[in-house]
Amino acid sequence: MVKIEPFEIEQWMDRLEGTPGVLNISETCAASVSHDDLVRFCEDKNAPSPLSLSKKLTYGAIRGSEALRQRVTALLDRASDAEPLPAENVIITQGAIAANFLLFYTLVGPGDHVICVYPTYQQLYSVSESLGAEVSLWKLKAENGYVPDVGELAGLVRANTKMIVINNPNNPTGSTIPKAVLEEIVAFAKQRGIIVFSDEVYSPLYHSLPAGQQAPPSVLTLGYEKTVATGSMSKAFALAGIRIGWIASRDRAIIDAVAAARDYTTISVSQLDDQVASYALSEPVVRPLLERNTALARSNLALLSAFVEKHASVCSWVKPTAGTTALVQFRKNGVPVDDPSFVLDLLDKTKVLFMPASPCFGRGVDFKGSVRLGYVCETGVLVEGLERLGRYIEEHF
Template sequence: MKVPRFGVEEWLNVHEQSASYDLASVSIRSMALDELFALTQTDGSAFFQKLQKTTLNYGWIEGSPAFKEAVAGLYERQSPDNILQTNGATGGNLLALYSLVEPGDHVISLYPSYQQLYDIPKSFGAEVDFWHIRKDLNWLPDLDELRRLIRPNTKLICINNANNPTGAVMDRAFLLELVDIAQSVGAYILSDEVYKSFDDSLEVPAICDLYDKGISVNSLSKTYSLPGIRVGWVAASPILCQVFRDYRDYTLICAGVFDDMVATLALQHQEAILQRNRELVQTNLKILTDWVDQEPLVSLIAPAATSTSFIQFHLDQDVEELCLSLLEETGVLLVPGNRFDIPDHARLGYCCDTATLQKGLGLLSKFLKKQV
């Protein structure tokens, strides 16, 4: 089994630690434990005293009962038995793909999206067709194209919602059409849902709540600002979860006891975290869109109040060379769009510290003026 290099992660692995102004990360500004404790009104001393007395064995294999109950509460139709803890959303995606995809299967994947969702099925011997996002549709894909791609033997449709890198969101009406198309041939839908939209005008249900063959993957990394604990989950029907359990024993066994404790604390107080992050998204998105409005060399289809955005440069330069020069001269880090097979664009994560965003955008403008 061979897989190509993971374009985005390869870029970040090489350059992230050298950046002074990281506008590449698409988590909402990560929290330290002291901020988490303050937000959740938790006595940190009591938390660590409990940890000190907790045996660091394998813990709860599928996630603690409290964790599973908290995650189930995020959905309309899921119970704790429908939740399996994973090593981040990457672990959840891998679990679902490893469990379902076999050589010769037909898979349709949104493209571009998170690279796992198309290159892992290819590595398992599946035939993968791309369902392309379209700029003229505000970075959404065309459902009629999906109807042309679907086959009687299509096994799986992979999406991420909101989309990485653009921040475009499939709403309830769109998803219901998608489910109808999948249901017509009995295909599964795997939906990576790590980016929450804070646009209150949009209704964005989880795919597992709309379809009995829908598989929702999520984590604490993006929406909940805790990527460092590497905790995610899969939410799916009891039948699918039973299939996943067999494969999960080969890929994870369990997450860490400490990680489960932190994840459970965050999810039990998710409203406080979501309010913190809503304010940051709204504040920083306005800063970004105001900057784009006054920057003649950049344009943007604004994301649906998610933490990732995809700007376009109006310059006749290779975008990866441009991003490398930007980093070397200013310390500002973006992800070049060629890593998503879309030239002239770059992923810009605007939900960092507000001061970092403002400084980084200012330096980016000065840099762009030198390129003309």
């Protein structure tokens, strides 16, 4: 029997999100939009409806519709002079979580070694371990802005290293790996024939980069065939409910292997979901949709930043530059709180929910006292949640 570690973040979310009256500032998607919202966003008022309800609901295109795969490649090729990625090099999946699992299931097994950034979404290292691979955690440091130190790779790599896993933007820290660092990672891997897998589920929501720093490109544009990227409509595009994600690679052999493995699982995605995603990524819709989500992220991050500054005696962080999540440490009398107990007590007394970092993102004592917040929710939810959190701090710290 395969030994699978409990997926802590998902189990915590499942247990607590349904709490009556909860103010959820743990949600990691940009505030969700509706089908009608997408139509209102569309800059071409003559564009056809997102859904063709007269179309027969067969399995549809097994790897995803041509229209959707072409729009995913346009997203991945953004602001790049690299050779365009063919639509045939994309597979549409049930969200990025299915994309990530399928990729590991296809490419990693006993005898393999994987290097994975840490902290990150637990799936990105636990699935490889469950499949029998050895995993080395590439620890990100707060003092380096949670940007990977490429100089450490030489001490982590082995003769059997199959894959380097990165997450850009990072969950839970909201940090960005700049283009120059991505190029160093790719160059290191290319010299050794190692696959570079980049979970880009929060891309392209690079909303608060330092002045003069450009948004990094997809890893697929950096001139190395053995690169793979996953993404979805859930986070940056505020459409988690349609369950659409993707796997893309410059290496057609990887794509064909993934497609063969998927024959044993989901076969294809819903035609209706595919149609909505294709509409959302169409040129008249995707620009205003991303503008809305970027503006929401910037304004909400300013609110959260003001809160952390106001409560600097008990709060500390590395301010996010991208994505929708932040990692904030809370201290009481100068000592990091017990974050699981803190989260549960806060929920009980205020109905405010965020996630404890030490069980959900850490091993051992890593990230003690820290919580992950999802701040790109509806602004009113964030404002009310921070007000309640502030009162809690005044009463209990």
